[in-house]
Amino acid sequence: MEGVDMRWTRRQIGQLGLGLTAASLLPAGFGARASEGIIRAHGVSAFGDLKYPADFAHFDYVNPDAPRGGTFSTGGGPGTFDSLNPFILKGNPATLIGLTFDSLMDGSADEPDSMYGLVASSIEYPEDRTWCAFELRPEARFADGSPITAEDVAFSFNIRREKGHPSFRLQYAAVTGVTVEGPHRVRFDFDRSAALRDMPMAVAGLPVLSAKWWEGRDFAASSLTPILGSGPYRIETADPGRVISFVLRDDYWGWDLPVNRGRWNYQRISFEYYRDRSASFEAFKAGKFLFNEEFWSKQWATGYDFPALKRGDVVRATLPDNRPSGTQGYWFNTRRSKFLDPRVRKAIAICFDFEWSNKTLFFDLYTRTDSFFEGGPMEASGSPTPGETTLLEGLASKLPPDLPEDVFGTAYVPPVTDGSGRNRRELREAARLLDEAGWKIVDGKRRNAQGEVLEIEFLDASSAFERITVPFIRNLERIGIVATNRVIDPAQYRKRMEDFDFDITTDRKVMSLTPGVELRDYFHSSSANSPGSDNTAGVDNPAVDALIETIERSNDRETLTNAVRALDRVLRAMHIWVPQWSKASHHIAYWDIYDRPEVKPAYSLGNFDLWWVDPDKFAYLKDRIGG
Incomplete structure (x- = not known):
């Protein structure tokens, strides 16, 4: 979206899985022990059948004959990194570091919530999901040739719970223990009173680390030493402030697995850092890097008229994005007293x-975002359905007293202006609300009963948003609010966000097609004051907590949808953000050396793992590509 790079998030490593399949929904012959109440399978899904059977050769959307070789390079700005450890709070980890790690299972890009075996050949779990066990492939290896064992899996979980990012402990609180049951078998046990639909897939998605490699090393330390992984790539160059590059491992153990065939086709992948997006775009035009996803509407509308594009050396395309648009907006820090009302x-x-x-x-180029689950079936609209109403009525006593009208009536949507920029009607309404809340105009400024001035600071790590924020600030000044826009360097920004030291900031949260345990990090009271959590606004409300619990425990899509829509209504009525904008597409441009599968999978652009370099196209353009 405008100004926010959707490709790289703080959650890029170890994204949570989204659930598992009930025994009654498994295809015939899928689990040999299902009749005993124990399911053993090659994959799991939150609801419904898995698309791919146990003997599938590869995902439908890949080109299994894609050639390997060449370089995929992209870039962005501003930003830098000072750590190659993405599992801890300390430091700013490098982009794309997840390329070096394998997890127990991997997701498919044409299903909303399915995972299939990677390091693990199978998963086993009872119908009540109170535990799950994984059988590891004996051939699985780390990059140094050492075997991946059940001990490594247990270590990977326990060290992150002990010394990793605080959000890990929040999201995996339901895990009561990890047991090594054999050299290649590991079991996770879960709290029986917790919501367990997501937990087998949550642990299946965790990167596996080497216990032996970490002996004598401090896991909690920020470091530029590459961590031993088992993924298809290893780090080739790590130059903070300039570039992080990865090279394909010829000795990667997992090339022939169904989840990997036709994927990971580049010999090299690199990400280049620039001081700002203008410098980054100039480098792309000069061929310093070869792929650019455009997040700036003005640049997309006016900047793509350079010689290489006119010659046909650069391809410009708009591809559909079927994922939920997410929640990009200006977020209030409700921990601060001036934002409590x-x-x-x-x-x-x-x-x-x-x-x-x-x-x-x-x-x-954009449409206004109304919902925290914009662009998908979970978005609330109009009046509540009977299912939503039942949930909300049961929580009425837990809602703040000033919310029920917005919650039980039509889902809140921001007012629509005439686009003239004068906005007088809306400003009058804003002034009325402030008067009602006790912030009166005194000497031209909004003051409360104690004489304190209503001052707010917009905090950002880039000046690129100024053209959007400054007109917003002018409107605020017209009704007596003292507002400023402050831009700080990325390292300072990260630290202030971890400490919740801000008034208002721009942030974007990625929403899944099957929302679940990740919502605890976004909106649950347990994360409201946990350093480094993604609960940007500091949401701390028992009704929200209860709805998240219902979402996690939903065993069918109808129940899930009703609960998510009810949560959407409550969050929108709380006004914890200023919703911004969205678009259901990718704006991309790339030097014409790449090919991609004929059919784009519904839930992935695939530029990193599904595309490939065409040798003939590269031979034609190599003399025109700089750097």
Whole structure:
């Protein structure tokens, strides 16, 4: 989205799995022990059948005959890294470091919530999901040739729980123990009172680390020493502030697995860092790197007229994105007293004129985001359905007293302006809300009963958002709010976000097609004050907690959808953010040396793991590519 790079998030390593399949939904012959109440299978899914049978050769969307070789290079800015350890709070980890690690299972890109065996050949679990066990492939190896064992899997979990990022302990609180049952068999046990639908897939998605390699090393330390992994790539170059590059491992153990055939086709993958996006774009035009996903509407609308594109050396394309659009917006830090009253937050949000911004700044390329689950079936709209109403009525006593009208009526949507930029009607409404909340105009500024001025600071790590934030600030000033925009370097920004030291900031949270345990890190009270959590707004509400619990325990899509929509209604009524914008597409440009599968999978762009370099195209263009 505009100004926020959707490719790289703080959750890029060890993304959670999304659930598992009930025994009654497994295809015939799928689990030999299902009749005993124990399911043993090659994959798991939250709801419904797995698409791919146990003997599948490869995913449908790959080209199994894709050639290997060549370089995929991309870039961005601003940013840097000072660590190659992505599992801890300390340090700023390098982009794409997950290429060096394998997990027990891997997801498919044409199903919403399925995983299939990678390091593990199979998963076993009872119908009540109170535990799961994995059988590891004896041939699985780390990059130094040492075998991956059940001891390594147990170590990987336990060391992250003991010394890893605090959010890990929050999201995996339901794991009560990890048991090594043999050299290649490991079992995870879960709290029987917890929501367990997601847990087998959650642990299946964790990167596996080498216990032996970590002997004598400090796991909690930020370091530029590459960590031993077992993935298809190893780190080739790590130059903070400039580049991180990865080279394909010829000795990778897992090439012939169904989940890997037709994937990981580049000999080299590199990400180049630049001081800002203007410098990054100039480097792309000069062929310093060869793939660019464009997140800036103005640049997409006006910047793609350079010679290489006119010659046909660069391809420009718009591809569909079927994933939920996510939750990009200006987020309030509700831990601060000036933002405790939702009327204050709503008043500030009303002052953002999206229609003017879209017309004047974005070339009408975006649509306004209304929902925390924008662009998918989980988005609430209109009046609550009977299923939503039942859930919400049961939580009425836990909702703040000023919310029920917004929750039980029509789902809240931001006001629509005429796009003129004058926005007088909305500003009058914002002023009324502030008056009602006790922030009166005194000497031209909003002050409370104690005489304190309503001052807010927009915090960002890039100046690129200034053209959007400054007009927003002007509207706030018109109703007496003192607002400033502060840009700091990425390292300072990361630290302040980890400590929740901000008023308002721009953030984007990725929503899955089957929401579950990740919502605890975004909106649950347990993460509201946990350093480094993704609960940006500091949401701490018992009704929200209860709905997240219901979501985690949902065993069918109807129940899940009702619960997520109910959560959406509550969060929107709380006005914890100023929703920004979205688009259901990828804007990409690349030097014409790449080919891609004929059919793009529904839930992935696939540029890293599914595309490949065409040798003939590269031979034609290699003399025109710089660097």
